[in-house]
Amino acid sequence: MAPLAPHVSVIVRTRNEERTVERALSALLYQTVVPEIIVVDSGSEDRTVKIARSLCDRVIEISPAEFTYGRALNIGARAATASIHFALSAHCFPERADWVERSLAHYQRSDVAATNGIDAFADRSPVREPFFQNAAHARSNPFWGFSNHASSWRADVWMEFPFDEDIDYAEDREWSWRVLDAGWVIVFDPALWVDRSHAWRGGAVDLYNRQRSATAALGTFAELPPYGVQDCVREWWSGFPRDRDAAWGGFPPDGRSPLFHRLNYRRIAGLAGKYVGHRLARRRGHPA
Numbered sequence: 001m002a003p004l005a006p007h008v009s010v011i012v013r014t015r016n017e018e019r020t021v022e023r024a025l026s027a028l029l030y031q032t033v034v035p036e037i038i039v040v041d042s043g044s045e046d047r048t049v050k051i052a053r054s055l056c057d058r059v060i061e062i063s064p065a066e067f068t069y070g071r072a073l074n075i076g077a078r079a080a081t082a083s084i085h086f087a088l089s090a091h092c093f094p095e096r097a098d099w100v101e102r103s104l105a106h107y108q109r110s111d112v113a114a115t116n117g118i119d120a121f122a123d124r125s126p127v128r129e130p131f132f133q134n135a136a137h138a139r140s141n142p143f144w145g146f147s148n149h150a151s152s153w154r155a156d157v158w159m160e161f162p163f164d165e166d167i168d169y170a171e172d173r174e175w176s177w178r179v180l181d182a183g184w185v186i187v188f189d190p191a192l193w194v195d196r197s198h199a200w201r202g203g204a205v206d207l208y209n210r211q212r213s214a215t216a217a218l219g220t221f222a223e224l225p226p227y228g229v230q231d232c233v234r235e236w237w238s239g240f241p242r243d244r245d246a247a248w249g250g251f252p253p254d255g256r257s258p259l260f261h262r263l264n265y266r267r268i269a270g271l272a273g274k275y276v277g278h279r280l281a282r283r284r285g286h287p288a
Contacts, residue, residue, distance in 0.1 A: 008100055008152070009036040010086040011076030012056070013069070017090035018046040025055040027093045031100045035086065040076045042067035048090075070163035070171035073148065077162070083155050087148040092194045094150065099192060103152045106130070106187045113184035114153040114176065116146050117192030130189040135180035142222035146176035146186055150194035157184065169210075169217035177221065204269035211273030212280070219281020227278040236262065236271050 010028055014021055021039075028037055037056035041049050043064035052059050060075055077085050084104060088094070096102070103115045118127050122144035138145050151172065161178050163171045176186055218224060240261045261267060 007033055007035070007082055008084045008086055008104065009038060009076075009080030009082040010088055010100075011073055011080065012037065012039045012052075012088050012090055013072045013076070014039055014041045014044060014048050014052060014090040015064070015067070016044050016046050016048060018044075018048045018051060020091040020093075021048050022051050022055065023093050024088060024090050025052065027095075028088070028100075029055065030097055031094075032098045033100045033104065035100055036080065036082060038076045038079050039090075040072045042072060068165050068167070068171070069148070069169065070167060070175075071165040073163045073171070074165060077155070077158050080155065084152055085155050085158060086152040087150070088194075089149040089196065092149050092196050094194050096191065099150075099194070102189065102191055106189065107154065109185075109187075111183075111185050112154075112187055113157045113179045114146065114151060114186045115192060116151045116186060116188050117190065117194050118188040119190055119193045127188060127190045130187050132185045132187055133176075133180065134185055135177070138177055138180050139222070142173065142218050142224060146172050147196075148172040149196040150192070153179075167217055167220065169214040170221075173218060174221050204266050207266055208269040208273040208276075211270045212277040213273075215274050215277025216280040216284070219278070219284065224278060224281055227275060229275070232271055232275040236268065 012021070012024060012028075017024075025037060025039075028035055037058075039049075039052040039056045039059045041052065041059060041061050043062070049059055049061065058079060060079060062072065062075065073087060076087075084107065086100065086103070094100075106112050106115050112132075118131070120126055121131075122141040133145065148171070157179060161175060161182070163175050165171075167174055180186065215224070238258075240258065
């Protein structure tokens, strides 16, 4: 008798993640529902691949020239054998042992296409219970929404709506808009939140480039709200992050003074990148 296919498959994208990949993969192995683990590596030059091979079911190696976020996910999804796919960044670590199991429970609703963790709405108010997003809500604020740092989706939905392989950033947000426009909903559950502050471990220049590229990418498919110099200054002066993920570098905001946030050079770099990304998006024009 052929072995049963796993309930879930997790796709982990890596490149030079030797410092974090073992912790990320180990967190998956200790889940109450242990998944099939597929690592898609895009040219690591450190020990990432060696570490991954000892902890995952399959490693797929692609060249750095082939890599886009969407292409790596599509490659992993094509290799996955389960009916529910997960994505987890190699620098992210689910703290709950039932992270996979809790995500699966949401698929009892037939209209749920995907799940995500979130701890705050766009206005920084806390998310206290699962929130079911539709297309209208997604378009109301393109900066808030689905993120593939720690997510899941139905395999049959992905087959109909694969990720865009040409977009530089925001492949997750672009995918979610297409799916939501087709009538599906996406669940944002605070219990599924996975911190991604480790993603911002680079310097200020790296953060500036990330925020510029991500904002410009959003502008290729979304009508971005105005964001001029005054808006940028206003956000710098008073729009302080309430969680570590948004704190431009993983600095916990609890107990931090307004002066700290105003002088945080990494936060300033991120806001500058957002401003320049807006200008790039306006020059390119939003597609009709």
